[in-house]
Amino acid sequence: MAETISHKVVIVGAGTAGVAVAAHLKKMDESLDVAIIEPRDVHYYQPGWTLVGGGEMKPKATWRPMDKIIPPGVSWIHDGAADFDPDNNRLTTTSGQQVSYEYLVVAAGIEIAWDAVPGLTEALQKNIGVVSIYDYDLAPQVWEAIKGFSGGTAIFTQPKPPFKCPGAAQKITYLADDAWRKRNVRGQTKLRFFSAAPGIFPVKRYATTLNEVLKRKAIETHFQHHLVAVDSEKKEATIEHVGTGDRQTHAFDFLHVTPPMRAPAFLKQSPLADEAGWMDVDKYTLRHVKYKNVYGLGDCTNSPNSKTAAAARSQTYVVVSNLLTDLGGGEGIAAYDGYASCPLITGYGKLVLAEFDYNLQPKETFPIDQSKERRSMYWFKKYFLPWYYWNVLLKGGDTQMWPLG
Numbered sequence: 001m002a003e004t005i006s007h008k009v010v011i012v013g014a015g016t017a018g019v020a021v022a023a024h025l026k027k028m029d030e031s032l033d034v035a036i037i038e039p040r041d042v043h044y045y046q047p048g049w050t051l052v053g054g055g056e057m058k059p060k061a062t063w064r065p066m067d068k069i070i071p072p073g074v075s076w077i078h079d080g081a082a083d084f085d086p087d088n089n090r091l092t093t094t095s096g097q098q099v100s101y102e103y104l105v106v107a108a109g110i111e112i113a114w115d116a117v118p119g120l121t122e123a124l125q126k127n128i129g130v131v132s133i134y135d136y137d138l139a140p141q142v143w144e145a146i147k148g149f150s151g152g153t154a155i156f157t158q159p160k161p162p163f164k165c166p167g168a169a170q171k172i173t174y175l176a177d178d179a180w181r182k183r184n185v186r187g188q189t190k191l192r193f194f195s196a197a198p199g200i201f202p203v204k205r206y207a208t209t210l211n212e213v214l215k216r217k218a219i220e221t222h223f224q225h226h227l228v229a230v231d232s233e234k235k236e237a238t239i240e241h242v243g244t245g246d247r248q249t250h251a252f253d254f255l256h257v258t259p260p261m262r263a264p265a266f267l268k269q270s271p272l273a274d275e276a277g278w279m280d281v282d283k284y285t286l287r288h289v290k291y292k293n294v295y296g297l298g299d300c301t302n303s304p305n306s307k308t309a310a311a312a313r314s315q316t317y318v319v320v321s322n323l324l325t326d327l328g329g330g331e332g333i334a335a336y337d338g339y340a341s342c343p344l345i346t347g348y349g350k351l352v353l354a355e356f357d358y359n360l361q362p363k364e365t366f367p368i369d370q371s372k373e374r375r376s377m378y379w380f381k382k383y384f385l386p387w388y389y390w391n392v393l394l395k396g397g398d399t400q401m402w403p404l405g
Helices: 016-028 046-053 120-124 139-148 168-182 204-217 309-327 375-391
Strands: 005-012 034-037 042-044 063-065 075-077 081-085 090-093 098-106 152-158 189-195 220-223 225-231 236-241 247-251 254-257 294-296 340-347 350-356
Touching (some): 005 016, 016 034, 016 309, 046 139, 046 168, 046 340, 098 309, 120 225, 120 254, 139 168, 139 254, 152 225, 152 236, 168 189, 168 204, 168 254, 168 340, 204 340, 204 350, 225 254, 309 340, 340 375, 350 375
Parallel strands (some): 005 034, 005 098, 034 075, 098 294, 152 189, 152 254, 189 220
Antiparallel strands (some): 042 063, 081 090, 090 098, 236 247
16 A cells, blocks of 8 residues: 655645635645645636636637646646545545545536436537537537527527536527527527526526626526437437426427536545535535535535635635634634625627625625626626636736626
């Protein structure tokens, strides 16, 4: 058996949350011994994939080599986490390496459940107009399919929660509508939006604007409905009503799918998970409810916030503050209020910047009415936020809140 390696702080996952925590910890204490466990060689800026799908961003702008992203002075354990033993302050990697820690931060992200919709994986590979922005390799195909569409029935779907970037399904719908209008094929198109949610957005202030957008764009909406199967041969989508379980099939010429998602398998089967498989944390302090030297943040936790990059960024400060206080012998009391942000693109050059907390109350950054569609906020999303993500957030250099998403 391999010799056990030890670190003061071990972080599982080098996505947005994991890297941001590592960078901020090192910024606050250069001498702190921090390690990240991450098997991937590439780090992705996933909020950019909506813009890739809409033809507004190049795919290569959404990734960096992992060795350029891991903060200086942080040890990179190039491996995956496989098994947690929090009673003994250690874990085992996929290669069998034992890693011990004084503090553990789990930022394991969320797993795309492509296989949860029968026929979906096959349909995505067939070039029949079935696409999704939820993957680096698939996102460019969305734009190609939008450009190549000449009319017919276009269906966009949104699954049951939890899933990351809850606004993405409607963002790409609005961009496709705009693109088809510019190419004069919208008049030959029936555009249908199926969502498992009860409405277009849970915060009334922003939903009011978005309902007007749906009306203006003549998008046919079906709420409390989600995709449960795809038939590649017939080009049909099976849609189920969330409440009654009734199912109907709908023919399509274009189908954009926001896939179901689930907790990572290695986390779901661990002592750190709740009954549903998510990292079981106090929703305010982000400490594990049982193991006080374990923290969780980002998409893998059961905190009832919208799963966005902005949420992970806000959670970073809480985890870093509380962990450093714990290291100093105190008990951290920093609290996360559920802040999340959805920069809701409503068309090319238009964006509603939704920011809100656990209570679905607006928590806006700018001294303007962010519920209005604005060109300035579109440029903010397209140009500023990617720069900020790579050059500030992931380097531990930010001191203010910015609405990533």
